[in-house]
Structure formats: structure tokens, C-alpha cells
Amino acid sequence: MPLDLILEQLLNGVQFSLMLFLLAAGLTLIFGVMDLINLAHGSLYMIGAYLTATFAPHVGFFPAVVLAILGTMLIGGLLEVTIIRRLYARTHLTQVLSTFALMLIANEVVRMIWGAQPIALSAPESLSQPVQLPGFKYSAYRLFIIAAGLGVGAGLYYLVNKTRVGMWLRAGASNREMTRAMGVKIGPLYTLIFALGAGLCALAGALLGPLLSVQVGMGENILILAFVVVVIGGIGSIKGAFIGSLLVGILDTAGRAFLPTWLTALFNPQLAGSFGPALASIAIYVLMAAVLFFKPRGLFPARGTG
Amino acid sequence: MKRLLPFLLLALGLALPFILTAMGQEYYISFASRVLVVALAASALNLILGYGGLVSFGHAAYFGAGAYTAALLAGKGAGLPAQLLVGTGVAALLAFVFGWAALRTRGVYFIMITLALAQMLYYLAVSSDSLGGEDGLRISRAALWGDLTLGDDRAMYYTALTALTLGLFVIWRVVHSRFGEVVQAARDNETRTAALGYPVRRYQLVNFVIGGALAGLAGVLMTQISGFTNPSLLSWQQSGQFMMMVILGGVGTFWAGLLGTAVLLGLEEYLGEVTERWPLFVGLILLGVMLFAPKGLGSLGTLFGRKKKEVVE
Numbered sequence: 001m002p003l004d005l006i007l008e009q010l011l012n013g014v015q016f017s018l019m020l021f022l023l024a025a026g027l028t029l030i031f032g033v034m035d036l037i038n039l040a041h042g043s044l045y046m047i048g049a050y051l052t053a054t055f056a057p058h059v060g061f062f063p064a065v066v067l068a069i070l071g072t073m074l075i076g077g078l079l080e081v082t083i084i085r086r087l088y089a090r091t092h093l094t095q096v097l098s099t100f101a102l103m104l105i106a107n108e109v110v111r112m113i114w115g116a117q118p119i120a121l122s123a124p125e126s127l128s129q130p131v132q133l134p135g136f137k138y139s140a141y142r143l144f145i146i147a148a149g150l151g152v153g154a155g156l157y158y159l160v161n162k163t164r165v166g167m168w169l170r171a172g173a174s175n176r177e178m179t180r181a182m183g184v185k186i187g188p189l190y191t192l193i194f195a196l197g198a199g200l201c202a203l204a205g206a207l208l209g210p211l212l213s214v215q216v217g218m219g220e221n222i223l224i225l226a227f228v229v230v231v232i233g234g235i236g237s238i239k240g241a242f243i244g245s246l247l248v249g250i251l252d253t254a255g256r257a258f259l260p261t262w263l264t265a266l267f268n269p270q271l272a273g274s275f276g277p278a279l280a281s282i283a284i285y286v287l288m289a290a291v292l293f294f295k296p297r298g299l300f301p302a303r304g305t306g
Numbered sequence: 307m308k309r310l311l312p313f314l315l316l317a318l319g320l321a322l323p324f325i326l327t328a329m330g331q332e333y334y335i336s337f338a339s340r341v342l343v344v345a346l347a348a349s350a351l352n353l354i355l356g357y358g359g360l361v362s363f364g365h366a367a368y369f370g371a372g373a374y375t376a377a378l379l380a381g382k383g384a385g386l387p388a389q390l391l392v393g394t395g396v397a398a399l400l401a402f403v404f405g406w407a408a409l410r411t412r413g414v415y416f417i418m419i420t421l422a423l424a425q426m427l428y429y430l431a432v433s434s435d436s437l438g439g440e441d442g443l444r445i446s447r448a449a450l451w452g453d454l455t456l457g458d459d460r461a462m463y464y465t466a467l468t469a470l471t472l473g474l475f476v477i478w479r480v481v482h483s484r485f486g487e488v489v490q491a492a493r494d495n496e497t498r499t500a501a502l503g504y505p506v507r508r509y510q511l512v513n514f515v516i517g518g519a520l521a522g523l524a525g526v527l528m529t530q531i532s533g534f535t536n537p538s539l540l541s542w543q544q545s546g547q548f549m550m551m552v553i554l555g556g557v558g559t560f561w562a563g564l565l566g567t568a569v570l571l572g573l574e575e576y577l578g579e580v581t582e583r584w585p586l587f588v589g590l591i592l593l594g595v596m597l598f599a600p601k602g603l604g605s606l607g608t609l610f611g612r613k614k615k616e617v618v619e
Contacts, residue, residue, distance in 0.1 A: 092413070100550070281429035285426045289407060289423070296411055
């Protein structure tokens, strides 16, 4: 296989990983700090993409992304104050089903407002030409996504590790009761975390929108992937979410791109054609099972070791 | 009265097709079959979730495994007995493997790993040509005897009723056996049960396999009702729906599966006729129940009264 093709697929993998990271980062904080399993996280991603697609024709792509992030953060914050807040002290089972219900409601509301058909969202004009990298041409828009993902990742790293809010976050993820006892006002902190998670979802939805299609239910499969990332990385750990996203995103993309070819080399083409894609999709779950087998709390557990 | 309930329900079940025919509503016979079959799968989940206390988020895997096995066998010309037997067996085997892996973990991790394992199966079905990919597999209805096939609504209904009755009988026996007592004891206090010398994990695994096998049985019958299988039977949304049914019916109470399924499918059917926005209302009702009546519609639930315990490490 030519080297430039391998490089291109790797870049695609990194690009997907970084978007997955945006989702997983919010999910892991909500999971780790509030102990909430939030299936509605994928719905916020969907809402972000829809808002971007709605604003983009009027104000241009980049302002639309900003508006969508603000809008989704507002929706997320309202959701936290009205409903999500009541779920923190409940069983995981109640959380799963309540947020499952929220997901059904969100899908239906989006369908009511925007209709059942996928809607169009195209990449900005300025990034439509491919750029020449050493050896091959690569989509400028995908490069932009990689840069944006890395930038947001760095910003999150700064926020979590260098600021006071970040300190509360880390404290909350490692010991909730103690954080409360030390006088951190957890009510507003929780709302803030939820809104932050919603904003990250919206950004991922907005940036992936032009590559995938903007449609009802678009957040559901990527949500499960984000959960896999969170479990692999360790619940509550941003670093874990980052490493986990890279592992899952690259494995998934590379598996889809290369596995069928490798299998064809080993077995007959028909068998490879039939099971190659299946094996590629399954690979990440095998990875997760393997990680849990050796490290039952994920690679970088945030919770205190005591 | 309570002792008579199963017999009254059975009598109602036996009479239902005649009642519906008398009312001129034959269309609903096939709907009733669907309720019975899904109720069997939901009751099986209730055995794992309600009595075993294990939040399995991958119940669709066993349901779908039964369905796909039956469809593959039907494609090779196998009859109903073989489909039922092998379909249930494959689901049981799968539940054994998945249960073995998942029971190494607890709590949130158990939820996530059962979900992930079921997703593996879903993607296998979606991307494998021999399983029909996105379209799934079509089957022709199995013959019962003579010219009578399960394509006949009444024949299908009584087959489903028989399966549900048998399934509920098995669950009742399991729950009220020494074995079932241990499983429930482990749900209430795992450490103490283990300290009494019971190999908790092994009990839970066997319970998990029984639940998986019954879900597989339901899956086999589901293909006979709809005439096809498709990956949505294996999807995590389907698993979520099973959980919804169990919770609506009152988790850990004997009739939870039947009650929850009848309510949820009835609601979908009714709302589906009134408005195409029915998922919105199902979502709102579910959310309302979860927020304000977490014990489910049957108020007999005991499991849910407990508050979530903080995990202290």
C-alpha cells in the first residue's frame, strides 16, 4: 500500500479522533463530576449541527459556528437547571432512561422544526480547495478541523489544569463529597460543566456537519463511540478522553480503510468483503473489552486511589 | 385474588382473539401477538435487571441473536422446532460468553460493557452480507401442521401465548427457587451473600443466561410475526426500549414485563394513530414517570425505593 494513502488515512483518523474527543471530554466530565450517564449528549451534538446549518446561509460558516455553540450552551444550561439536576442523586438506571426519554423528545422536536429530511451544511468556501502536503493533496477543511480540535484540546487542558474552575472540576471528579464539604458551590459548577459539555458537542456537530450529513439521529452512533472512549480513558479524566479518542478514532478509521485489503491478501476476496467492514467496526469494542480486562477502571482513572 | 391472577390473565389471553373477532377488530390479533412476544423478552430482562439487580444495556443482543439464528435456519429450510431450539440455544451461549465477560465488572462499567458487546453484534449484522446487511433477512412463515402456518394470525397468537406462558412459568420457578433467593440476596447485598459462602458471580451468570435464552426464544418468534429480521432488532435503542418496558411495569415485580410492554406498545399503537409525533409523547410520558414515579406504574416495586449509594473506594 502506498505511503501517502496510509498517511492520508491516518490524518482522517486523527481528524475524527479530535471531534470524538470534543464529545468525550464533555461526557467524561459530566460522568466523572456529576456521576450522570447522559444519553442526551448526542442530542446536543445534533442540535449544534442543526443550528449551524440554520445560521450558516445568513451569516457565513464561522459566525454560524459561534452562534450555534452559544445557542447549544444556552439549551444545555436550561436543560440542566430544569431536568438534569433532578437526576444526579438517582440510580444509574433512572438516569439512563430519563436521558433516553430526552433523546426521543429532542429527535422529535428537531424533526418538527427542521423536517425529517437531512439538511445541507457545506464547508466554508475559503477551505474548499485541497492543500498540497509533502507527497499528496489533503482537504483543507479536514486540516482546519484538526487544528481546531487541537486548539480546543489545548484550551481545555489549560482550563482544567491551570484555572480555579478547573481545580474545582478535578476536585469534583476525584471526590465529590469532599469538594462539597470544602465549600465549592456545586450547583452553578454543575450547570457550568453541563453547558461547557453542550458547547463542545455543538462545536463537534458544527465541524462534522459538512463531512457527515445533518439529520435526525446523527448523534446516536457517535454517542456510543464517545462512551467507549470515556470508559477506555477512565471516567472523569480529560487526558484519558484524549488518549482514548485517538485510540478509538484511529483504530476505527484505519480498520475501515485497511482491514478489508489485508484480509483479501490472507483469505479469499469474498470472505474479506463480507467480514472486513464488520471486523473493523468490532475492533474498537474488542479494544474496550481488552482495556477493561486489564484495567477495569480505564487507562487514567480520575477517582482517588485511596 | 392474587393467586387467581395468573389464571385470570391466561383465560383472558385464551379468549382475546374471540373477543377481538366479536368486536370486529381482527387486526389487533397480530398486534397482541407482538405484545406477547416482546413481553417475553422484557420479562427475561426483568429477571436479570429486576431480580438480579444487573443493569444490562445490551438485552437486544440476545433477542436479535435468536431472531437472526431463526432466520438463517429458516433460509436453510429448517422447521419451527429446530428454529426455537437452536435460536434459544445460540442466545443462551451468547449470554454465557457476554455475561462471563461483563460480570467481571460492576456498576457503570457493567452497563457500558453490556452495551458495547451488543453493539459488536449490531455492527456484525449491519456490515455482513451473509446476514443481509442493513436490509436484514426475509423468511417464509414456518408450518405448524398441515396447511396451517404461523402466517395465520390466530396460530401465531396462540404460539406466542404458549411461549409467554411457559417463559413466565420458568421465571416464576426461578425466582421462587433457592437459586432465585440467592440471586435476589446478591442484588440486595452482594458482600454479605458472598460471605455466606455463595459463589455470587456464578449464580448471577446462570441467571443472566436464563434471561438471555428466554430473550432468544422471543427473538425467534419475532421473526415469525414480522416475516423478517433486521439490524434494528439488535440496536441499542431496542435495548433501551426493553429497559423502558421493565421500568414502566415496575422493575423487580413479577408482571413488570407484561404490564410494561402492554402499556408501551399500546401507547405507541394508540398515539401512532392519532399523531405521527408519537415518540415525543412516549418520551414525555417516560420522562414524567422517571421523574415523578420511579417505581413504575405498578406500585409494588421495592428495588427502586433505595437511594443510590455512593461508591466508597
